[in-house]
Amino acid sequence: MKLSPQSRGFSLVELMFTVALIGVLGLLIYSILYTSSVLGAKNAAMNVAHEQARVAMMEMLQDLHSSVSLPALANTSGVPYASPAPLNAEGIAFQEWSSGPHQIKNDAAAGQNQIVLKLTTGTGNPTPAVGQHLIVPSVQIEADITAVSGGNGNFTVTLGNIYGPALTPPVTYPVSTLPIGIFGTASAGGDIVCFVTDRCSYTVANTTLGWNWKGSTKTIGNYITNPAPFSTPTTPAGALYYRFVAAIDLSTSDLQYSNRGYKSANILLNGQVPMKARLTTYQ
DSSP, X not given: OOOOGGGOOOOHHHHHHHHHHHHHHHHHHHHHHHHHHHHHHHHHHHHHHHHHHHHHHHHHHHHHHHOSSOOEEEOTTSOBOOSSOOSXXXXXXXXXXXXXXXXXXXXXXXXXXXXXXXOOTTSBSXXXXXXXXXXXXXXXXXXXXXXXXXXTTEEXXXXXXXXXXXXXXXXXXXXXXXXXXXXXXGGGTOOOEEEEEEEEEEEEETTEEEEEETTEEEEEEOOBOOSOOEEOOBOTTSOBOTXXXXXXEEEEOOOOOOTXXXXXXXXXXXXXXXXXXXXXXXX
């Protein structure tokens, strides 16, 4: 029996052509799916980074505006640069109020390195700790707290890295003892007070934005592509612009291209911190 032309099977050429066509279509579909998955993952990661940058910018502006010291440009470790500081820096350091006012109980003569406090409860963290900063505004004394002892009504603070007012003959600060006496305290019927602050900083290192506080660092942003986002605004003549104390230009972007040459979008954020009254004189 002979087969009619209508009932015969596919030829080898037709089968090969069909297989090749299916293979090409499969490769195209796989390429589209692969590219979509890569871009989806990259953009998801960048969306998180962009959101981190937005939140970080708001936090930085708020913290810098609420600081009690004039912010200082700093390096990646949060240590302020010596004058003259660079135009743009990897970090910015400042002080935040921790507690106070605390009453100074006893007079302290020049050459001492301890003062006795009567701590005020209900004013932030009431107990000063080693590593914090102490400020006596009425006599322009500022110092690091190196040791603490005693109770709330009779609290002894040992000071180091002490700064003070301009004196004649000039004194090169910091010094290890009080450059001037603190008189007119509670023991003499006066009311001289002091405040305790925390040194803080924001820094960018290896594309990571960190918050440094009390010896610990917390990551608050990733994919930071501007390695030196902090600056101090100046006037056209080059003088310090005292209406604003700091400027931040933050950018985030994916630093790596995919193997097909795709790259996620970047985001640019900038802000300026307005000036307000300060408690400290020295950084």
